[in-house]
Amino acid sequence: MSRNAVSLEAKNLTKTYHRGSEEIAAVRDVSLSINKGDFVSFIGPSGSGKTTLVHLLGCLDNPTSGELVLGGRQIFSGNGKQLSERTLTGIRRDVFGYIFQNFYLIPTLTVIENVMLPFTFYRKPGAGKDVMGLLKLLGIDHRRDHLPGRISGGEMQRVAIARSLVNSPEILFADEPTGNLDTKRSAEIVQILKDLSKDSGLTVIMVSHNLELASQADRQFEMRDGGISERL
Amino acid sequence: MRRGMLPFYTAVAVFFLIMRLSSGPAWGAVGCDLNDPARDVKRLFPGSTGFKTVEIELRNLGGTSVAARVEAKLRDKLHGLYETINVPYTVYIIYANKKKIGYIHGVNQKGRYGGISIFLALDLNQRIKTFYIQKMTGQYAGKFRDAKFGSQFVGLTLDDFEQYDVISGKTTGKVSRIRNPAPEAAQEFKYILRGTKKNLLFVNEFLTLSPDLSLKKKEPAK
Amino acid sequence: MITKFQVAYKNLLRKKIRSLLTLIGIALSAWVLVSLLGFNHGFETALDRDIDNMGFQMMLMSKGCPYEAATMMLKGGTGLKYMPESIGDAVRKEPGVEQITPMLMQAVFDPNKGESGGIAAYVGVEPQSFGAMKTFLKFRQGGWFKQADSYEAVMGYEAAELEQREVGDVILIPEKNVEFKVVGILSRTGTQDDGTIFVPLRTLQKIFGKNNKLTTIGIKVSKDADSSRIETKLYELPDVQVVSLAQVKQTIMSLVSTAKVLVLSIAIIAIIIAMVGVINTILMSVHERFQEIGIMKTIGAMPGDIFQLIWIETLLLCATGGVLGIVLALVLSRVTELVIRNVLPYSPKGGLVLIDLNLILFTLGAVSVIGLLSGLYPAWQAGRIRPLEAIRSGVDG
Incomplete structure (x- = not known):
């Protein structure tokens, strides 16, 4: 797999909302291309449309118009056709792993059960052969039988990362992953994401309002009023 | 959720209420219970305000040895089809304002024409307060069920019956002063005294084994 | 997983x-x-x-309210009207009737039963025909009385337990002061028979002055007979009430x-x-x-x-x-x-x-x-x- 293979390509992505009679374009005509193994960050003030854009890129939402190609597979073809939740889920579970600011671990399940939870619904062929190795890599192997309530915030996010990775996604999607963590833990989590993209060729898309952390990424996009510009 | 459950519990409560209200008198049960405990207890134990019913089965108390001790003191066998260890006994614990003040206990004694149900109301020292024959068949039953006859038993204890021989009817002391109101029915008179002694013996056994009649205590197995 | x-x-x-x-x-x-x-x-x-254990499928009673009759019969009741014994002959002649057994129920008030007195009830039966109909009755002790006019009694299980009676003991009909010798005690049947005291029919008739009178006739219908037709026919007899057990059950x-x-x-x-x-x-x-x-x-x-x-x-x-x-x-x-x-x-x-x-x-x-x-x-x-x-x-x- 060459480092320069295109992982994600968006063309003229647009998402508009209606508030009363007013039409608001949260994302306006965004085109971008992300290569496999890139660690990309999106920054921008709130209301800039970065979250909406990232949801479109992460197939969590349908665009109003525009095209999206994932790993050579056309997801949105630009005809404005809305995909069903089922179809989107089918795409997502093959391509993406997600982590969020609120870690969303299931409080009744232990660390290892949370990490293995995706297999309850779907197991990508060949995925999840070395879950313990993954826990070790993320430094949470000694917590495997703890309930989420018993571990620290940094550890919880590591569990969430492990959970997002068990099904071997191509793209890891991190929405404000450090929003609930202190500076030291935040730096650690970003370092993990960085290492993952470098060492395993995982594409990482991170949304953050923290400029310092965002600057750790290989490429940085800045959103403003629904438009996008790359910081070079 | 709790809001949702409330009507359900109400429905269950109503169900039981209906069941309660419509329950009439039960068919007479075989055994030696008071026919109408609420009314009978009040009458037999003046001054009582309430009672608790305790069912006792001999086999839970180490059956045969209790029976053996009673037989030894009765100086007669518990015999026939009906004096077996399967017979349930009922002791009514009597209260006055939450304070225990005594017991009522009944036994069935075989009489000439049928079972004689002999109830004794006893104070805490197992001294007879009231003597009552609930049921008896025969020409002289009325005389024996008369309060005048029963009053002769008041104040007697198991000790007074110690010397009473249930077969010959011979005795000394206070028991010998009990007068038979129907001299023609000497055998019935003896049956009644035997039943009374048996009654006192069983209550004494029950209270010795388990003073509060909780009956948790079992005799150690031999 | x-x-x-x-x-x-x-x-x-x-x-x-x-x-x-x-x-x-x-x-x-x-x-x-x-x-x-x-x-x-x-x-x-x-x-x-319960109904099977009655041993018969139809009963003949003197006229009265059928509800009353039904409950009384099942509770072993009393106070019914009487019919002449001769009616049995008419019933017996009816085609489809396999067997009949005449019965007389009587009760006395016993003031010495409990605080306010109670009822003592007796059923007079013919030992041969009754026993033949209720073949499922088993004896715990003794057996049926042999004569229809002896002073002997058979007690149901619970009745015997209540009265502490064994074979050889005596019972007394209060009021009448007549003694009966217990000759049989039935095993528990789980039916109303458990609480019943059976005595010979003739004896009971004599004691209560009901010579040639009955309260009930139990009728066993042959298997292939049309019981509703028999029922209709029996209604033609004067002043009688036919209670078919199917009807009782329905009620x-x-x-x-x-x-x-x-x-x-x-x-x-x-x-x-x-x-x-x-x-x-x-x-x-x-x-x-x-x-x-x-x-x-x-x-x-x-x-x-x-x-x-x-x-x-x-x-x-x-x-x-x-x-x-x-x-x-x-x-x-x-x-x-x-x-x-x-x-x-x-x-x-x-x-x-x-x-x-x-x-x-x-x-x-x-x-x-x-x-x-x-x-x-x-x-x-x-x-x-x-x-x-x-x-x-x-x-x-």
Whole structure:
């Protein structure tokens, strides 16, 4: 797999909302291309449309118009056709792993059960052969039988990362992953994401309002009023 | 959720209420219970305000040895089809304002024409307060069920019956002063005294084994 | 790997009190349902057994109210009108009548029975014809009296126990002061015979001055005979009442059904309310886990998976509640019986509440179906949650 293979390509992505009679374009005509193994960050003030854009890129939402190609597979073809939740889920579970600011671990399940939870619904062929190795890599192997309530915030996010990775996604999607963590833990989590993209060729898309952390990424996009510009 | 459950519990409560209200008198049960405990207890134990019913089965108390001790003191066998260890006994614990003040206990004694149900109301020292024959068949039953006859038993204890021989009817002391109101029915008179002694013996056994009649205590197995 | 079942089960343990309360609701309604259906089944069985144990299918009585006659007959009643013994000959001539047995019931008031006195009842029978009809009667001690005019008695099991009688003892008819020698004690039958004292017919007639009088004639109809035709024919006899046991059964069942309808409607209400409770609980738990469910969808759960997950939770609650309810019903069936006996004007002896495997399976099935139905809406709601909304409802919005 060459480092320069295109992982994600968006063309003229647009998402508009209606508030009363007013039409608001949260994302306006965004085109971008992300290569496999890139660690990309999106920054921008709130209301800039970065979250909406990232949801479109992460197939969590349908665009109003525009095209999206994932790993050579056309997801949105630009005809404005809305995909069903089922179809989107089918795409997502093959391509993406997600982590969020609120870690969303299931409080009744232990660390290892949370990490293995995706297999309850779907197991990508060949995925999840070395879950313990993954826990070790993320430094949470000694917590495997703890309930989420018993571990620290940094550890919880590591569990969430492990959970997002068990099904071997191509793209890891991190929405404000450090929003609930202190500076030291935040730096650690970003370092993990960085290492993952470098060492395993995982594409990482991170949304953050923290400029310092965002600057750790290989490429940085800045959103403003629904438009996008790359910081070079 | 709790809001949702409330009507359900109400429905269950109503169900039981209906069941309660419509329950009439039960068919007479075989055994030696008071026919109408609420009314009978009040009458037999003046001054009582309430009672608790305790069912006792001999086999839970180490059956045969209790029976053996009673037989030894009765100086007669518990015999026939009906004096077996399967017979349930009922002791009514009597209260006055939450304070225990005594017991009522009944036994069935075989009489000439049928079972004689002999109830004794006893104070805490197992001294007879009231003597009552609930049921008896025969020409002289009325005389024996008369309060005048029963009053002769008041104040007697198991000790007074110690010397009473249930077969010959011979005795000394206070028991010998009990007068038979129907001299023609000497055998019935003896049956009644035997039943009374048996009654006192069983209550004494029950209270010795388990003073509060909780009956948790079992005799150690031999 | 963790299964959906485990996920569902662990979630129910999250809010233990809530799950428990819901469980109790279901258990109670399942209990009412099982007891009720068990009663339905048991009562009819017990009634049939009672009727079979009568040994005859038809009774002839002097005219009176049939309801009264029915209850009196089954309770071993008294105070009936009399008919001449000669009527038996007419009955016997009727084609289809296989056998008859004449009976006389009498009762006296015994002031020495309990505080306010009681009734002592006696049934006069012909030892040959009665014994032949009730072949299922077994003796614990002794046997039938041999003569129709001897002063001997046969006692039912409970009557003997109450009076502490054994073969060789004597009994006395109060008021009349006539002694009878006990010659037989019957084994327990579980029918009204247990409480009955049988004496020879002629003797009883003589004591009570009812020579050649009867209260009842028991009629055994041959198997292939048309009993409704015989019934019609017997009605032609003067001043008699024909009580066919099929008719008695019907009367009693209709009395019972009134009580049943009442309880059944309560049971149905209980079930509906329990169902609402389940829907409420599950719906609430779905709302509380809105984000969790959304996140499950980002890690690969299809709407169907979520639907299943929630359905399993509901089913688990209902099935557990159902099992608890059935256990409760089994443990408390004696109590239920006691309650029913007190409610109904007449109930046959023996087990009234019959809970068999079929009934248990049926109830479990019914409760599960109720569970599945209750789970439908919450599960559908949960399945529809979109991950995007779940995430948006989080902190950053």
